[in-house]
Amino acid sequence: MMMMVRQRVPRRQRLIEVGMDLFCNRSYEEVSIDEIAEIAEISKGLLYYYFPTKHDFYVAIVRYAAEQLLQETLPDEQLEPMERLRTSLNAYFTYVDRHAKAYLALLRGGVGVDAQVASIMDTVRQTYIQRILHNLAGNTPLAPAQLIAINGWVGFVEAISVSWLERREISQEELCELAVAAFLAVFRLQNKRPVVH
C-alpha cells in the first residue's frame, strides 16, 4: 500500500506540471483531456484515474499554483517591513506575469471557476491578509475598519494586476510602487509619500 502511494506522487506531479503549462498558455475551454494525455504521454484511462474530470484536473492545478504563489511570496522576516512588503509584491507580480493568461482567466474570465476554485482563491487572499496583519500589528487585533481596509487593499492589488496584464502600459517597478503607495496611504504609515507615480 505504501509503495503504491509512493509511486503515485511523481506521475501525478508530472501531470500537474504539464497542466500548468497548458492552462497558463490557453484557456480552460481550449485545453482538452486528449491533449493533456498526449503531452504527458499517458493513456486517457490513466489520466482519468488521477483526475476523473477535466475540472478536477484544473482544480488540482489551481491548488498547486496557489501553493507555489504563496511560497514564492513568503515575506522575508530579515527585511525591514516596507522592504519586505515590496519584495513580496514584486514576487507576486513576477508570478502573475509568468502565468498571465491563467491569472486573468481566474480573476476575470469565469470559465472553469466554480465554488472549489473560488475557495482556493479565497484561501490565498486570506493568507495574504493574515501575513499583512502579522506584519502590521504582530498579534495585536486591528480595528474592524482596518481589517476591512486590508481586504480592500488585497482587492486593489488584484485589480491593478489584472489591469496591468491586460495593457502592460507601466513597468513592473511602477506597478509595485503604486501598490506600496496605496498601502501606505490606506494605512497612514507615511502620509507624505507621493501616491500615484
Add this chain to the structure above:
Amino acid sequence: MMMMVRQRVPRRQRLIEVGMDLFCNRSYEEVSIDEIAEIAEISKGLLYYYFPTKHDFYVAIVRYAAEQLLQETLPDEQLEPMERLRTSLNAYFTYVDRHAKAYLALLRGGVGVDAQVASIMDTVRQTYIQRILHNLAGNTPLAPAQLIAINGWVGFVEAISVSWLERREISQEELCELAVAAFLAVFRLQNKRPVVH
C-alpha cells in the same frame, strides 16, 4: 408581430423579478426551475420558452441587476465632485446590502459565474471606471498609472463590500468614508484627510 413583442415584455420582466428575489436569498444551486415556475405561476414549458436553461435565466437576472445597480448609482451632476462620489458610493453599498447573498455569490462564490456573467460584471466595472475618469479628468486622458489606480480602487471597493457584508462590523457610513478616503489617498486630491477611521 408588434403585438407579440409587447405582450412578451411584462411576463419576461415578471419572471426576472421573481428570479431576483430567489437568487438574492438563496444560492444558484439551491434554486430550481420547478420552484421558479411555481412561484411565477407559469408552466415549466413556458419558462423554458423564455429561458432555455437555468443558467440563461441567471444570466438575464445578473444583466438586469447590473443595469439596476448602474442606474441607482448614476452620479448626480448637480452635486460637488466629492459629494457626488459619496452619494454614488452610498447608493452602491445600499444596493449590495439589499442583494447581499447574490453579490457575495457573484464576487466570491464562483457558482453560476461563467464567461457571460463575468463579462456583465466587467461591463459594470468598466462603466464605473468611465464615470470616475469623467469625474476626475473630464475628457483629459489620464496617465497609465492613474488608469491602473482607478481599476485598483474599483477592486478596493468590491473587496471592502465583500468583507463588510461578510462581517457587518462597521456601519455603512464608515464603509463609505473608508472608500472615499482611499479614493482621496490614491488620487492625492486631498492629502491631509485621515485615511482609516
